[in-house]
Amino acid sequence: MADGRGAARQPTVMMLGLRGIPEVQGGVEKHVEELSRHFVDKGWDVTVLGRRRYLLTPDPYTWKRVKVHPLWSPGSVKFEAIAHTALGVLFAAYHRPDILHIHAIGPALLTPLARLLGLKVVVTHHGYDYDRQKWGGLAKLMLKLGEKAGMRFASGRIAVSNDIARTMESRYGVPVQYVPNGVTIRRSQADTGILGKLGLTPRRYIMLVARIVPEKRQHDLIAAFAKLADPTVRLVLVGSAEYMAQYSQDIETRAADVPGVILAGMQTGDDLSILYENAGLFVLPSSHEGMPIALLEAMGAGLPVLASDITANLEIGLPAQDYFPLGDIEQLAAAMRSKLAVPFDPRKAAEQGALVAEQYGWMNIADQTLDVYNAVLKRKMPKVQG
Structure with a gap:
């Protein structure tokens, strides 16, 4: 990409819809943690919008060249994700990243607002969260609405399983790219006891x-x-x-x-x-x-x-x-x-x-995700080997 003077600049992405990184419990959190590390190696400027009470500090910090920005969220399980996502969308609208990447179908409920504010939005469907036993009837309804909003209004769509991708294409008549979760095999460095x-x-x-x-x-x-x-x-x-x-x-x-x-x-x-x-x-x-x-x-x-x-x-x-x-x-x-x-x-x-x-190596998965970003931005970028 180029700035107003024609000079190349780093493309920017903000990640939203998770508690935060690093080492915060959860599959979405692990997914974003790994993708973010590889994105910065491939020349992207990455900001993760986390929920303040789960993070290392209430102040913004940098982890492995990934910017982590804590935002407030309520303590209620019913309102935590949606309130945090609303604040995150407003934060993104002010800072204008090239891509706002919303993870999970609950936070995806705010996709129409993000699009109205002029943001290019990629939504990743991580699973049918309305099938989780912890949610009541109203919460399940809101999650289904979030799925619908994310799939219909996103600029680009990703699903972490082939079954989800094909189901979403059939249900909503939109293209959905299957990009699986990955795994990092880390060997222990010392005997911790x-x-x-x-x-x-x-x-x-x-x-x-x-x-x-x-x-x-x-x-x-x-x-x-x-x-x-x-x-x-x-x-x-x-x-x-x-x-x-x-x-x-x-x-x-x-x-x-x-x-x-x-x-x-x-x-x-x-x-x-x-x-x-x-x-x-x-x-x-x-x-x-x-x-x-x-x-x-x-x-x-x-x-x-x-x-x-x-x-x-x-x-x-x-x-x-x-x-x-x-x-x-x-x-x-x-x-x-x-x-x-x-x-x-x-x-x-x-x-x-x-x-x-x-x-299931994350480098390949990062490349597949960046392909979705670049399709949304209608541009081609050389892939930098991380």
């Missing part, structure tokens, strides 16, 4: 990384683990609760009642890498996913995996024995027992990790 702290033995624990919310179905995994009745195996639930106090309290109670269940809370950095690298099995029993980043991370670490047979998980294309019927505790327990009986194969793990890195 996390295994000793949690009382874990390498390859003798089952792991789930997910927020403690009903659609992740930690209760199914605890129930299936109880049926193993193997005192040498532990179940490690990594993730923290958000809003759903009743569900998180129920999980705490169930975990206390079943020997060997460990609530590890949110883990990041080397601690999380070490947990992935030493697990014996990763299980994702969820009833709702957009595209499961945690499952891809586990596969990238070379772990044996089991996943519920929902559409988003099936799109990964795992062998049939890696899936189990959603909510079927008996079959999940049998599958876990069968997987744990197979000795860990480092060679097979390395091959699996390399394949995941090739298919």
Whole structure:
């Protein structure tokens, strides 16, 4: 792009619709964190508009050359996203980025306002959020309206699964680009002692990384683990609760009642890498996913995996024995027992990790996303290798 004097300048993008970065729990947050790092390597000026109470500081800061600007948001789960997005759209209208990228269908409700204010808007559909169990009738209606507004009024549209992309094209008669979530395979740099702290033995624990919310179905995994009745195996639930106090309290109670269940809370950095690298099995029993980043991370670490047979998980294309019927505790327990009986194969793990890195590397996904931006801006840009 050129400024008024004909000199080249950096194209600009603002990211909106997430809590913030870095290391804020959530799939959208991880998605934006990774994309942003690659965008700056490819010559873009990137600003992430985050929600102040989730961020490192209430003041604007820079993380790995990505600008992070905290904005106020209410404490209510019902109004947090929409209020923050409204402020973010006004902030973007003042600063005039080349692209405003809105993530998720709830925040996409403000797409028409952003377009009225003269902004070019790209919307990413991360999943059918109105299917989440935590939302009531009015919230589900607003999320469906957000999906409709985002798909109909956006300048460009992205979906993180092929099923979502084709469904949106059929439902709204608009083109939607399928660009999957990616995975960054990070090896631990130092022994943090996390295994000793949690009382874990390498390859003798089952792991789930997910927020403690009903659609992740930690209760199914605890129930299936109880049926193993193997005192040498532990179940490690990594993730923290958000809003759903009743569900998180129920999980705490169930975990206390079943020997060997460990609530590890949110883990990041080397601690999380070490947990992935030493697990014996990763299980994702969820009833709702957009595209499961945690499952891809586990596969990238070379772990044996089991996943519920929902559409988003099936799109990964795992062998049939890696899936189990959603909510079927008996079959999940049998599958876990069968997987744990197979000795860990480092060679097979390395091959699996390399394949995941090739298919779901963030650099390629960043390029695909920038292709959507450049189509919206009706220009071609050379791709800078990051």
